[in-house]
Amino acid sequence: MSGGAGASLQADGERLQKVIAAAGVASRRVAENLIVEGRVTVNGEVVDALGRRVDPATDEIAVDGVPVQGDASRRYVLLNKPVGIVSSLQDERGRRDLSEFVDRYEERLFNVGRLDAETSGLLVLTNDGDLAHVLAHPSFGITKTYIAKVRGNVNPGTVQRLLDGVELEDGPIAADKVRLLESAKGESLVEITLHSGRNRIVRRMLEAVDHPVTDLVRRSFGPLHLGSLPVGKTRELSTVELGKLLRIAREARGSAQAGPDEESAD
Incomplete structure (x- = not known):
């Protein structure tokens, strides 16, 4: 064991190669090779000898610098939320909610952030509270990309206004990126990327430049x-996708304590 020389082998816990294999990164035999080659770290220290035992729930494991979720009890699901579904696990008004998508999983999943009922697209469901906090909180600057169908023909000047910033009732807001995809016959398709978590922010921004939204889809969320994926369907995150999310979460742990939560809904 180098880098972490002096760290004694844990008497309990699970073998490191078994945890890596269970996470779907590689077979146990390949995982052993990765360890011997010095490509695996535990809590930031290189482990290059077999026999190391870890606690999957607390130890931070990485392969080639990419974080690995060793805790098999954690689940991460991507949903293409349909229009008409509210971002709640039990809607008090009896509307269709996320329960119909999470009930099929053994774990108790909850949504990361929100999409309003009339917005469709990417929503993350998980039982990892720490990761959910980082992904949902605007202070960590996770970007989201939307495709908006709007009324009217958007022109380059309007695109620039969105990039420069518009004034809303709760303060100014500027998009990180804007692309005009199509504009004809009194309708336009606009791709807009931003990291704000303010309520219904995309709709309000486009309304402010006189192009009300008629359809809105969230296409990406951070690295996802x-x-x-068809509307109304779910899939579990790949090990590569999960590694990217875990890296964001682990880096965020060193950040300043987040302020009051903002509701992330668009």
């Missing part, structure tokens, strides 16, 4: 992309 909706891809070809």
Whole structure:
């Protein structure tokens, strides 16, 4: 064991190669090779000898610098939320909610952030509270990309206004990126990327530039992309996607304590 020389082998816990294999990163035999080659770290220290035992729930494991979720009890699901579903696990008004998508999982999952009922697209469901906090909180600057169908023909000047910033009732807001995808026959398609978590922010920004939204889809959330996932379907995150999210979460632990939560809904 180098880098972490002096760290004694844990008498309990699970073997490191078993945890890596259970996380879906590699077979146990390949995981052993990764360890011997010095490509695995535990809590930031290189482990290059077999026999190390870890606590999957607390030890931070990485392979080639990419974080690995060793806790098999954690689940991460991507949902393409349909229009008409409220971002709640039990809606008090009896509307369709997320319970119909999480009930199929053994774990008790909850949503990361929100999408309003009339917005469809990417929503993350998980039982990892620490990760959910980082992803949902605006202070960590997770970007989201939306495709908006709006009334009217958007022109380059309007795109620049969105980039420069518009004034809303709760303060100014500027998009990180804006692309005009299509504009014809009194309608336009606009791709807009921003990191704000303010309520219904995309709709309010486009309303402020006189292009009300008629349809809104969230296509990406941080490193996650909706891809070809059909509306109303779920899939579990790949090990690569999860590694990217865990890296964001682990880096955020060193950040300043977050302020009051903002509701992330668009």
